[in-house]
Amino acid sequence: MKNIHKTLLLLGSMAGLSASFAETPNIIIIYADDVGYGDLGCYGATGVDTPNLDMLAESGVRFTSAYATAATCTPSRYSLLTGEYAFRNDDAVILPGNAPLIIDPAKPTIASLLKSNGYATGLVGKWHIGLGSPSEPLDWNGEIAPGPREVGFDYSFHMAATGDRVPSVYIENGRVIGLDSGDPMEVNYQEPVGNDPTGISHPQLLRTQADEQHAKTIVDGTSRIGYMNGGNSARWTDTEMPDIFLGKAVEFIESNVEEPFFLYYAMHENHVPRLPHPRFRGASSLGVRGDALVQMDWSIGHLLEVLKVNGLDENTLIIFTSDNGPVLYDGYYDGAMQLNKEHRPSGPWRGGKYSAWEGGTRMPFITYWPGTVESSISDALISQVDLLASLAALTGVEVPEERATDSQNLLDALLGKTEVGREYLIEQAVKMEAIRKGPWKYVPEGEVTNRGKIGKFYTDTIAAPGALFYLPEDPGEENNLAHLYPAKVEELKALLDKEVGAKSARASTRDQLGGAVNK
Incomplete structure (x- = not known):
């Protein structure tokens, strides 16, 4: 993990590297977590500053009628990658951390289609679409498959599900990082395993108290959903997570400056537990929820600098959006509700995460591509399910017949050439x-x-x-x-x-x- 932080420290001193532009652009989807329509300055946020995302919106296309397909995370992520509405798959509901993979590897994904056209494909961050086969229990101590590799990702560094669910470890290319073979992992969502303290048995060990559902195994001073035993050397430190993910995203970009790449950068901010790095504590007036938003924006600014230093900024399409609407209280008593003040995380819309009201699925959505996308505000009606067909059209990839049939080619809308979107x-x-x-x-x-x-x-x-x-x-x-x-x-x-x-x-x-x- 030290090498990751070293990468971050070296960014300011990197010499400009000339990269030969590919005929097809690099593509980065930055997928935030539980970030609402009104959580960014460019969408009217108060109490929190997001200058880097505001710059993307000012220089690119800021959409006012863009939607996640669902008001919860697993269904939205499934839809974004597959081009298929999640309600067509009975398994595409909010998953436990030990659920099997819910994407059929025979189905195309954004990653597999771009890979077939010569793209290097990478996943960094939150997965939460399942791992392993439904026909046999997953062994966390060996190779974890099927997973991201089987649905098109050449490289992956991710968590299994969410920060509030065990297992609280990083997985790189199908292997748990830092796992000691003498301390094997076990994960169970039905009954306790091992003797680790829980939030219920040892509340005095918690940095933030939680409801009963989130009060199972304690990792790094925070209780989670589900039970975990072993794997102590592999367990993450929450405050370091954003830097770890950012470092891996930077490494992926720097490893692929000579060829087109697709990076699915699935950030964890600001899903619970909200535990921003100490350098961001107090960065907003909204408590830890706002501080996590500031940290997210800073990380995106750093990523933009990496692209610029490597001469990739004018040949990279960046799409920023979120998986579902916002939520203040979501299992941890972290003060988000009490410190929200006049901030409206859903903007003018009703509701938020989980609900059918507009705040549940109407998302911040920005496209940015210097020299190609001109500054504008678009009212085009678009859905994240449309990214597969649109990116396939951008890169000249043919979507197999009778696959991803919910996805519509809205490339011209994404590039700001029209405000005509879905019906x-x-x-x-x-x-x-x-x-x-x-x-x-x-x-x-x-x-x-x-x-x-x-x-x-x-x-x-x-x-x-x-x-x-x-x-x-x-x-x-x-x-x-x-x-x-x-x-x-x-x-x-x-x-x-x-x-x-x-x-x-x-x-x-x-x-x-x-x-x-x-x-």
């Missing part, structure tokens, strides 16, 4: 899906799940025939117009049913919050 898109939340078409939003009858202020989930109940909102005049989704426009309700309901099917046929896919392994 409509699906927003997936816990237990339901909604639909947006043009300025209209339809939420079907049922329960919209939201995260409460004290850890409980609560529901807003939508009565038949559902709720219809005219978003330009009602960003807060407060005025249900269904009774005034029954024909529009029927139109959107029919489109939604066509895409997702009847509720009764899909009941088994929806309880993402049930059980001890999900939150």
